[in-house]
Amino acid sequence: MAADPIQRLVRELARLPGIGEKSATRLAMHLVRSPKPQVRELAQALIDATEQIGLCSVCMTLTADDPCRLCADPRRELETLCVVAQPSDVIAIERGGHFRGRYHVLHGVLAPLDGIGPDDLRIAELVRRLAPSDAPAVTEIIVATAPTVEGEATAMYLARLLKPLGPRVTRIATGLPVGGDLEYSDQATIGRALAGRTAL
Numbered sequence: 001m002a003a004d005p006i007q008r009l010v011r012e013l014a015r016l017p018g019i020g021e022k023s024a025t026r027l028a029m030h031l032v033r034s035p036k037p038q039v040r041e042l043a044q045a046l047i048d049a050t051e052q053i054g055l056c057s058v059c060m061t062l063t064a065d066d067p068c069r070l071c072a073d074p075r076r077e078l079e080t081l082c083v084v085a086q087p088s089d090v091i092a093i094e095r096g097g098h099f100r101g102r103y104h105v106l107h108g109v110l111a112p113l114d115g116i117g118p119d120d121l122r123i124a125e126l127v128r129r130l131a132p133s134d135a136p137a138v139t140e141i142i143v144a145t146a147p148t149v150e151g152e153a154t155a156m157y158l159a160r161l162l163k164p165l166g167p168r169v170t171r172i173a174t175g176l177p178v179g180g181d182l183e184y185s186d187q188a189t190i191g192r193a194l195a196g197r198t199a200l
């Protein structure tokens with residue numbers, strides 16, 4: 001027997017981050033009562049976004065164009081790379097408007113207890129960007145992972161791995177609330193964290 005359509009909708013919505021059973025039910029009720037063209041537009045937007053978005057082959061962020069807008073921008077400095085855990089961190093730092101370099105997205109942080117090691121992150125792609133090429137060499141890598149145990153461990157691991165390859169490796173100041181995500185930090189805090197970075 002096919003699942004009840006409303007139950008099915010609630011179940012799918014409840015899979016989304018930050019959406020519990022109660023919110024999922026409320027959203028489902030709202031959607032089934034909404035004008036059909038509006039719901040169709042939402043469904044199409046979901047399909048289009050998920051089908052058209054992929055990873056930038058340079059910085060690994062989520063993008064509809066490859067390379068992404070930031071990697072393709074000739075005004076961005078090639079010498080400085082900011083390493084972040086998630087694509088949402090790129091958006092947060094860009095919102096701050098202080099950073100003129102380029103990014104590299106790891107898609108997570110090292111978490112041995114959860115079985116997440118270096119091979120599960122986009123670290124090999126980062127190392128590849130440091131290989132000699134015609135472009136100006138990367139002289140500084142700013143590690144902007146969150147000041148959590150995993151974020152710090154990831155920063156230390158990257159410093160050990162990358163320093164022998166040439167660039168200075170720095171860490172953003174822990175002006176961010178401990179355990180806080182860049183995603184939720186305000187512009188001034190992000191600016192201070194970047195300005196107060198220290199060598200690893």
Ligand code: ZN
Nearest residue numbers: 056059068071
């Ligand atoms: Zn990119």
